[in-house]
Amino acid sequence: MAGNDISSGPGNAGRAQARHEAAEFLLRRHRFRPAEALPWLIAIAAFFVFPDRMTFGSQVLVMILFAISLDLILGYAGIVTLGHAAFFGVGAYTVGLASARLGWTEPISGLFAAAIMAALAGFISGWFLLRYRGLTLLMLTLATAIMILETGNFRSDITGGYDGMPGLVFQPVLGMFEYDLYGRTNYLYALAVLAVVFFFVRRIVYSPFGQALTGIRENVRRMHAIGSPVHRRLVTVYTIAAAIAGVAGALFTQTNAYVTLTVFDFDTSAKVLVMLILGGTGRLYGAFIGAAVYLILEDHLSKLSPTFWQFGIGILLLVTVLFARRGILGVIEDLGRFRSWKGRIRMVPGRIVWSNVQWKGIGMAAFDGALIGLAVGFAANVGRTNLLWSWFVTEPLSVLAWTAAGAALVAAINIGYLVYAERSATGSTPR
Amino acid sequence: MVERALELDMVRAGYGETVVLEDVALAVAPDEIVSIIGRNGVGKSTLLATIMGHTNLHGGRVLLHGRDISHVATYRRVVDGLGYVPQEREIFPSLTLRENLEVAARPGPWTVETVFELFPRLSERAANRGNQLSGGEQQMLAIGRALIGNPTVLLMDEPSEGLAPVIVEELTRAVKRLTKAGGLAIVLVEQNSRLALDIAPRAVVMDRGRIVYDGPSATLRDDPVKLEQLIGVVKS
Amino acid sequence: MPQVATIAVSILFDGLAYAMFLFITAVGLSVTMGLMNFVNLAHGAFAMAGGYFVVSLTQSYGVDFISSLIIASVLVGLISIRFERRLYRPLYKAGELDQVLLTIGLAFMAIAAFTFFYGPIPKSVPLPQWLQGNVDLGFRAFPRYRAFLIVLGLFLVAVLWYGFERTNIGARIRAAVDNRRMAESVGINVDLLFTVTFAIGSGLAALGGGLAIQLFGLTPYFAVLYLVLFLIVVAVGGLGSLKGTLMAALLLGIVDTAGKYLIAEAGGFFIYVITVIVLLLKPAGFYGRQ
Structure with a gap:
């Protein structure tokens, strides 16, 4: 990562200079690059080119948001978890229960409520769990997610169990945009939410905090040794990621007008993990590519044969892990360098x-x-x-x-x- | 041509991408005892680790009885005649003392009984688990465990480290018995250069990943100034 | 017999049978994860394969139940060797994420493949006469099959314990679990050891899968449904420990059974609570190494 060695340079003048260089470096990375406009242009273009696929499009956007939240903890902080669906589910059910049981149908405040509830869950579980690594952490995150699932199942009188709560109602966004049958409003709404959250995430990633996270991912021991407050940072990012996953879950419920307990399933956690790996971790746009590719493939192939699709995911995983570990984005980057190899x-x-x-x-x-x-x-x-x-x-x-x-x-x-x-x-x- | 039990040929090695050993060349005859001395961090342990195959070999070769073992798996090197006493002793904690020996046993004159003859103290604790032994007992066990493999080349990494002088004396006596018995080449890495020069007739001094002296121990014993120069710090 | 005692005996009996199933299937996973530090989420798929082979052998080829169990276990054990060498070995040094992804991929492929060949409808096996019905012990009648499971389980515990603690190979496995590099440095071929251990573990999983058909029925989703259970048993018991796996299997098997008996809807909850508590207090499990 950044090679700015602040310890070099004699005395105060040297240190100030080094600090200035480090800030400059971060600022350069932070600036928007032209290629970054591409995914957004595609998303907007899709609105005009595929007006009848907008419900599907909304799902893609929801999953992209979910995958981004996972990328924060997996790609940037290096936390491996099998229970991320828990926060997605908490957000989804916050909005669902609020609408069905409390009559609270205002969408934007619903998003905030979902974010807060999910962040709470993230903070509490993260504070306990993030002291561990490896298999222990894997099992703990999985067990936590399942516990929440079982709780929901237990009180299926409130949550509607696996049948879920259909027919949820939401007020028009900002009181102005009516929902239409084709889900067009939903799509733009989801896109707007995605854009706002993404901008926020981008700032985090390119900040000194983000750099510290990468440090933790790459060499935890050294971060401890230099006195970095590792646990505190991990809990912070975990909480933020949980909040974002919660927003994604809330969007899911709002755009579907329906939510069931399957949002808490291991299947959901596994799916978003596959999407992220497919696209490429640790690079914000990997989530975009991965979720889009996965869902489009699923849409086409599972119609042919669900068994075939399942086998296909398996093969996809195998191939990705063995040959294209850095995902589609990684392959694209490799190809970009390929041109300079021709002579070699x-x-x-x-x-x-x-x-x-x-x-x-x-x-x-x-x-x-x-x-x-x-x-x-x-x-x-x-x-x-x-x-x-x-x-x-x-x-x-x-x-x-x-x-x-x-x-x-x-x-x-x-x-x-x-x-x-x-x-x-x-x-x-x-x- | 003198037969070489162990040979390092212009070896460059290290952990991962780093290079710790630079152009190391060393040859050990079948019955020879060589000590490797030098300050902390000059690469003495890395040298033994490289012979065992625990490091990344960037260049050069390692030969055992004339055969190139540079890319041979560690366990095969042991089967072919290497014995290793690591710096941390690394006794198997959940195995009993006897089991620690049994898993390492290979055919030859060294058996559990003969190891107990060499280190009588061990026979009393045969049923104790590895993590219940004292530092000195663990060191004796580590040496016994290497011997019971009936090696032709024995590598010892700082056997005296962290042990009480009484135990060190006992160990020294045992090692001297080994050297007299013959049939075994020994490479002894030691932080305690005085002890090393006492046990081994030939000494190799390392500094910053290179060999800076390779000759009779007597010369260094008789010339402490030179020794100090080579090692670079006041000797222990 | 008083009501409470009857319930207690039922819970103990059924819980013990369940625990034996968990132990037999999970023990291979525990040892291989402890030995190689490899997270193998396809272990459930091996168990499932064993189950389906038993179904085929008994129903299409008329082989008797016990022989089918043996044949299926050996077959899966042998097949697993190819998987280990080709797919797992390159990832031993990789992070646990890669291992999780690879093995989940294998599990998905297995589910799809078995759905294709056997269909999604639950399968059952024809049991021999002596395993059907109940055995009457005077105060209560117990299902013969579960009694058989308990006896078989205890027998395997004894055999495995002997093999692990008293033989040279068992000592070598324990040494390699303790310190892999040092085991290699005393001449132990850890790679070969691992392949053998993995094959035995997978064979045992297949046996567990075959035994489970009568208890839970067999569908292609068996691979992931019970995977979480196996992982919990392994994590709570401690990687690489026979004793730990047994204790965890007993604890979780009996608690889960008790939970389902006493509080029908929330029954499944308790084992997860226990898992979280145990792991928070002892992150390496009961007998795991840190």
């Missing part, structure tokens, strides 16, 4: 590939590919046969073809990856 690409990656070890690895990979090809071939043929082995016996050539195709494909992928990895090693450093 070695199509035959030198000594690494030709040693024994690598061939054995590729051989084993091909073996797995063969197994996979066999399994896929079997799946493709399973409708036609009754018993497990008849396909093997009656169509041995087909069996062979699938196996060979699988082996060849996996081997090719592996070799391709080796070449890519070799290029990455000789090229620039990550992010």
Whole structure:
């Protein structure tokens, strides 16, 4: 991260100079770059180009907001949590219960109420939980989320349980904008909320506080050693992120006019995690790309076959973690650097590939590919046969073809990856 | 050509991207005892860690009995004849003393019984768990655990550190018995240079990741000024 | 028999059976997580696979229940070796986030695959005659199947305990859990050790999955439904500890059963409360290492 060493430079003059340079650096990062206008332009364009998909569009915006809140704690502070849906749910139910049970239907104050309730939940749980790391933290966040879920389930008389509370009513935004059947008002409303919150988050991230968070993520021990109030900072960011997740949840309820307990599910936490990783963590716009791509894919593929879609997410995760760890945004950045590599690409990656070890690895990979090809071939043929082995016996050539195709494909992928990895090693450093 | 039990050939190594050892060249004969001395932080422990394969080798080679083990997994190096007594002793806390020895046992003259002969105190505490032993007992166990693997090259990292002088004497006696027995090359890293020069006939002095002296211990014993110069601080 | 005692006995019995299921399935996860520091959220998928293999073996191939359990466990154990080598090994040094993501991805793929092959309808297994019905102990009749589960569980506890505490391999595993680098430095091939341990753990999970069919029914969502439970048992018991897993399984199994008996709607709540309390007080679990 920032390489400004404040300890260098003799005496007060040196320190003032160094401090000035650090501030300048932050200010430069803070300034808006032209590329940043792109996602917003796309969002506005979508309003005109897809007027009949606005309800879907609102969901995308809600998820983007939710993913941003997760990015704050995961991408910037490095806190791994499986229970972030808890705050989303708290926000969603604050607004839902207020509308259904208390008759409070003003939307903007609903957002604030949701933010406050979620922030409270975040503060309390964060204060206790953030002393831990690793598996312990994972389990604690998960258990906390489930406890809130079970509480909601327990008093399903109030919360409506898993059936939820349908038919919620909200007043027009600012008393002026009526809701229409196509959800257009909702979309612009969500976009406005997203813009405001995003601006706020952006300021945090580029502030000294944000830098401290990155420090905590990268080397907790050192931050402790230099006397940084780690726990306090973590709780602060956790609370803020919880508040934002709460706002997202509130938006969810308001734009759907409906809320159920599934907002607290592990599924919800997992979904937003996947979206964020897909887009890329630690870079504010990763949430935009990840949520949009995920939801669009889901919309198209789960209509074809929900099972297929679920398998697809699984593969997507695998591929992302193994090959594109920094998400879509990371791949885009890599491609950007690719142009400067043209002169340095070695199509035959030198000594690494030709040693024994690598061939054995590729051989084993091909073996797995063969197994996979066999399994896929079997799946493709399973409708036609009754018993497990008849396909093997009656169509041995087909069996062979699938196996060979699988082996060849996996081997090719592996070799391709080796070449890519070799290029990455000789090229620039990550992010 | 003299057969070399252990050889480091222009080794550059460190942890992660850093480089701690710079162009280190060292050769140890099968029955030789070498001590490695120098101030704190010059890379003595890193040298042993590199031989064991715990560090990142940026350049050069490590050879064991003439075979290049630079990219061989740690456990295989041990199977091939390396024995390691780490600086923190690193006894397995949830195993008993006897189990600590048993998991490390390999075929050869050293067995649980012969280790107990070398360190009689250990046989009394055989059923105690690793985390119930005193510092001195842990050190003896660490040495015994390395020996029971029947190594041909034994690496010891600051065995005297943090121990009472009485225990250090006992350890010194044991190590001297080892050296007399033969069949074992020993590389001994020590902060206590006086002790090191006493035990080992050959001394290697390191400074800032490099070897600055490699010769008879007697020379350094007889010339304390030179020793001070090489090490760089007042010797302990 | 007085009402309270009857209820208490029922809770104990059912809770014990439940605890044995939890132990058998979760113990492999505990040891592999303790050994390799790897968060494996696909463990539930291995259990589920075991369950479905037992269903296929008993219903499509007419193999008897017990043999099916054995075959399914061995099969899943062997298959898991490929997964470990290819997919898990590259991520041992990665952070827990990457491991969580990879294994969740595998779990999703497993759910989808099994939905495709077996359909979403819950499956059951035909039990042999001697496992059906009740065994009458005079003051009460107990379902034979659960009694079998308890006996089997205790038997496995004994076998595992012996293997872990009294054999050389068990000592090596414990040494590697204590200090992996030092274990390698005394000549222990920790990679191989881990593969073997992982295979056994996955095989046990498959066994647990096969045993669970009669208790809970089997759907493709088994992989994630019970995953949280396994994770809780492991976290509360402490990674890499046989004793810890057993204690946690007993505690959570009995408390959960008691909760569901006594307060039907809120029953599931208590194990989470206990989890949070235990972890706040002892973050490494009962017998975990810090």
